[in-house]
Amino acid sequence: MGELRLMKGNEVIAEAAIRCGCDGYFGYPITPQSEVMETLMDREPWNETGMVVLQAESEIASIHMVHGAAGSGKKVMTSSSSPGISLMAEGISYLAGAELPCLIVNVQRGGPGLGTIQPSQADYWQSTKGGGHGDYRLIVLAPSSVQEMNDFVELGFKLAFKYRNPAMILTDGVIGQMMEKVVLADYIPRLTDEEINEKYGSWVTNGRKHNRQRNIITSLEMDSVRMENNNLRLQEKYARMEEEDVLFEEIQCEDAEYLLVAFGSSSRICQKAVDQAREKGIKVGLLRPISLFPFPKKPIAVLAKQVKGMLVVEMNAGQMIEDVQLAAGCSIPVKHFGRMGGIIPSPGEVVEALEQKLIGG
Amino acid sequence: MTEEIIIAGFGGQGVLSMGKILAYSGVMADQEVAWFPSYGPEMRGGTANVTVILSESRISSPVLNEYDTAIILNQQSMDKFEAMVKPGGVLIYDPNGIIHPPKRTDINIYKIEGTLIAAELGNVKTFNMVVLGAYLKAKPVVKMESVEKGLQKSLPTRHHYLIPMNLEAVQKGFESLELVQAV
Amino acid sequence: MELKDIINPNNLVYEKPKLLTENTMHYCPGCSHGVIHRLLAEVIEDMGIQDKTIGVSPVGCAVFAYNYIEIDWQEAAHGRAPAVATGIVRTNPDKVVFTYQGDGDLASIGTAEIMHACNRGENMVVIFVNNGIYGMTGGQMAPTTLLGQITATTPNGRDAGRNGYPLRITELIAQLPGTSYVTRQSVHTPATIRKCKKAITKAFQAAIDKKGTSFVEIVSTCNMNWKMTPVKANEWMVENMFPFYVPGDLKDSSKNDPESYTPLKN
Numbered sequence A: 001m002g003e004l005r006l007m008k009g010n011e012v013i014a015e016a017a018i019r020c021g022c023d024g025y026f027g028y029p030i031t032p033q034s035e036v037m038e039t040l041m042d043r044e045p046w047n048e049t050g051m052v053v054l055q056a057e058s059e060i061a062s063i064h065m066v067h068g069a070a071g072s073g074k075k076v077m078t079s080s081s082s083p084g085i086s087l088m089a090e091g092i093s094y095l096a097g098a099e100l101p102c103l104i105v106n107v108q109r110g111g112p113g114l115g116t117i118q119p120s121q122a123d124y125w126q127s128t129k130g131g132g133h134g135d136y137r138l139i140v141l142a143p144s145s146v147q148e149m150n151d152f153v154e155l156g157f158k159l160a161f162k163y164r165n166p167a168m169i170l171t172d173g174v175i176g177q178m179m180e181k182v183v184l185a186d187y188i189p190r191l192t193d194e195e196i197n198e199k200y201g202s203w204v205t206n207g208r209k210h211n212r213q214r215n216i217i218t219s220l221e222m223d224s225v226r227m228e229n230n231n232l233r234l235q236e237k238y239a240r241m242e243e244e245d246v247l248f249e250e251i252q253c254e255d256a257e258y259l260l261v262a263f264g265s266s267s268r269i270c271q272k273a274v275d276q277a278r279e280k281g282i283k284v285g286l287l288r289p290i291s292l293f294p295f296p297k298k299p300i301a302v303l304a305k306q307v308k309g310m311l312v313v314e315m316n317a318g319q320m321i322e323d324v325q326l327a328a329g330c331s332i333p334v335k336h337f338g339r340m341g342g343i344i345p346s347p348g349e350v351v352e353a354l355e356q357k358l359i360g361g
Numbered sequence B: 001m002t003e004e005i006i007i008a009g010f011g012g013q014g015v016l017s018m019g020k021i022l023a024y025s026g027v028m029a030d031q032e033v034a035w036f037p038s039y040g041p042e043m044r045g046g047t048a049n050v051t052v053i054l055s056e057s058r059i060s061s062p063v064l065n066e067y068d069t070a071i072i073l074n075q076q077s078m079d080k081f082e083a084m085v086k087p088g089g090v091l092i093y094d095p096n097g098i099i100h101p102p103k104r105t106d107i108n109i110y111k112i113e114g115t116l117i118a119a120e121l122g123n124v125k126t127f128n129m130v131v132l133g134a135y136l137k138a139k140p141v142v143k144m145e146s147v148e149k150g151l152q153k154s155l156p157t158r159h160h161y162l163i164p165m166n167l168e169a170v171q172k173g174f175e176s177l178e179l180v181q182a183v
Numbered sequence C: 001m002e003l004k005d006i007i008n009p010n011n012l013v014y015e016k017p018k019l020l021t022e023n024t025m026h027y028c029p030g031c032s033h034g035v036i037h038r039l040l041a042e043v044i045e046d047m048g049i050q051d052k053t054i055g056v057s058p059v060g061c062a063v064f065a066y067n068y069i070e071i072d073w074q075e076a077a078h079g080r081a082p083a084v085a086t087g088i089v090r091t092n093p094d095k096v097v098f099t100y101q102g103d104g105d106l107a108s109i110g111t112a113e114i115m116h117a118c119n120r121g122e123n124m125v126v127i128f129v130n131n132g133i134y135g136m137t138g139g140q141m142a143p144t145t146l147l148g149q150i151t152a153t154t155p156n157g158r159d160a161g162r163n164g165y166p167l168r169i170t171e172l173i174a175q176l177p178g179t180s181y182v183t184r185q186s187v188h189t190p191a192t193i194r195k196c197k198k199a200i201t202k203a204f205q206a207a208i209d210k211k212g213t214s215f216v217e218i219v220s221t222c223n224m225n226w227k228m229t230p231v232k233a234n235e236w237m238v239e240n241m242f243p244f245y246v247p248g249d250l251k252d253s254s255k256n257d258p259e260s261y262t263p264l265k266n
Helices: A009-019 A033-042 A059-071 A084-096 A124-127 A148-165 A173-177 A191-202 A224-244 A264-279 A297-304 A320-328 A347-361 B016-028 B073-083 B114-120 B122-139 B144-154 B157-176 C033-047 C061-067 C080-093 C103-110 C111-120 C169-174 C192-209 C230-242
Strands: A004-008 A024-027 A052-054 A075-078 A102-108 A139-141 A166-172 A179-183 A249-252 A259-260 A284-289 A290-295 A309-314 A336-337 B002-010 B032-037 B047-057 B067-072 B085-093 B108-111 B178-181 C053-055 C072-075 C096-102 C125-130 C179-188 C214-218 C248-252
Touching: A004 A009, A004 A224, A004 B016, A009 A033, A009 A102, A009 A173, A024 A033, A024 A059, A024 C080, A024 C096, A033 A052, A033 B178, A033 C080, A052 A284, A052 C080, A059 A075, A059 A084, A059 C072, A059 C080, A059 C111, A075 A084, A084 A102, A084 A166, A102 A148, A102 A173, A124 A166, A124 A290, A148 A166, A148 A173, A148 A179, A148 A224, A166 A173, A166 A264, A173 A264, A173 B032, A179 B016, A249 A264, A259 A264, A259 A347, A264 A284, A264 A309, A264 A347, A264 C111, A284 A297, A297 A309, A297 A320, A309 A320, A309 A347, A320 A336, A336 A347, B002 B073, B016 B032, B016 B047, B016 B122, B016 B144, B032 C230, B047 B073, B067 B073, B067 B122, B073 B085, B085 B122, B108 B122, B114 B122, B114 B157, B122 B144, B122 B157, B144 B157, C033 C061, C033 C125, C033 C192, C053 C061, C053 C080, C061 C072, C061 C096, C080 C096, C080 C111, C096 C103, C096 C192, C103 C125, C111 C125, C111 C169, C111 C214, C125 C192, C169 C179, C169 C214, C179 C192, C192 C214
Parallel strands: A024 A052, A024 A075, A075 A102, A102 A166, A139 A166, A259 A284, A259 A309, A309 A336, B002 B067, B067 B085, B085 B108, C053 C072, C053 C096, C096 C125, C125 C214, C179 C214
Antiparallel strands: A004 A179, A139 A290, A179 B032, A249 A284, B002 B047, B032 B047, B108 B178, C179 C248
């Protein structure tokens, strides 16, 4: 077993990055996630593992630095919060178009605009449906504990390299600022240049080698037929993600008559709500999508045949509910309960909403 | 057993670090713990609060609408959190700066003269440790030796010389808790 | 004498650099990009660094630069080439990285990225092709368009009140302590082409020696969008651009203190 620590979610992101053999972090300060870069700068991983940490001049520069380093086959990442992710949208689209692997952490805050620094889940659409221009998808993982903040760094990189696609950890100030016990992973050494050439030599731009053709990384293709083929190849890749890498958790669903659907911090609140509702005699379960893209459509479709109704609980005006409704079909009511503006719903409010919107109605 | 605590007061009173030491003490006693602070501009002089949960089993929500224990260190926090103590639960407060003492009749209420005691100890910064000691008298959720280990773990090594002084404050608080109302 | 007697290695006086690909260039006849590409290919070949050089191409006419030189390339978003290059060189410090950028890319949309990369002194080379106009999008005003110059978005000439002033970004760059070699060149005569090649060589050597950022501005023509013949465009450049964009070295830290630079006076 690895080392046990009590840590904040944001600090764990930094620690996990160092330990998983990350080659570089490029970022720009923004609340509520500045502890990620602060922890990295304090840890000085360049002395320990050789990991590069650079405070860029903007989120725009950060994400394009990630592009450059990812294009040379390096395991690199950035982190930000909602307004910063909007600035990165350009670069994220380019990364997806050029099929480069990287990890992006979004510790969400309330919006739109400058909004609030308090927690929110209002970037669900931005993360799962685009955000930048063009037909592309990110692999989106939603941790609900500090332990998962740790685990999803390596998992995010693994999936990013499996598909040559950017992966995102979508979290918020609740998980980012919370301290919990965490078992840290053991150190994985960074790849050497030889290992990178051996694994990724067919696409990396780290200097043309004698034994390979030169590589070009671009998302540009002026020929429409070839560009459509590029799009089709991306779509095939996204379909493969939906086949192979859907992640979710079911809590007390076996005998459930009602279902809560929630991700990230909301799912923690809903776990408590499930307990409180069951004390009142309401048989309710919780489905927690862990991968928001690929979305767990199948388990929701299966549970739609079992339960009398679903309540989607999100810290937004109703975003994931559209995916739940599509998966559940029209046979049962699918309602939404959300708070916005940085207000975190309490378990009691969730039970009340369940009673009012589904059971009473 | 699960103990859900809110600690609330002014920024600068050591609310967050008191919660942190309690959380570390829980870790040392092999419990599951969660520490969830209010964050942002409140950190600088306004109200600050932290939820600490200690449990034998997996912790669900770090956001709560009712608490087993509320530790209340200013009037604003009293106004906000008195109503959120579970019936039969515990409310501990420092009367310093409290204009409207708690009125609930269905909860256990204790007083701790933390501000005065810390001043008597000669270091007002030990205030939060006095309050922690008082809490541990009312709710012995962790042993004193776990608190010592928690302090060692949460304080940087260069501050370890402060541990004996802090433990003294914890002990003083432990001895000074006053029962106001029992149910 | 037959053709095969003429085409004979002994008679060879000039050849295509090995690093230039067989791809037909998309540049307009008379454009400076072709000459600059050739110089880059020659320098990289002469220095023997083709196996460790990565180019970053811009958005603009040179977006396809990667089609013409036989090295690894990344294509950056508009203006972001210095950030992309930073990412490469920071995680691959033993590699040689250069950006190739036009005036719209570098001095307008990418101003923040170029200033900060240069200010951090990233060990890389910047090739800045300044022709005072947006070529790829069809001849709109650039940050470097001269006052009075006619473009698609300044049909009556650039007016300071409406459009602001032309930007001498190289003068700003030269003041940044992160830069080691900052120079302004051109490629309109055989002599200036030879001089420019020396400057590019020096810039690459400085990056290899980890002296910080080297910045080579090449004042260029866009005869197509300037609506002139190539010869006339060269003359117009000498008469109108050189008085404002004065050729010469602005900073050479191998001679001077890295923080000192020489303002070029007409």
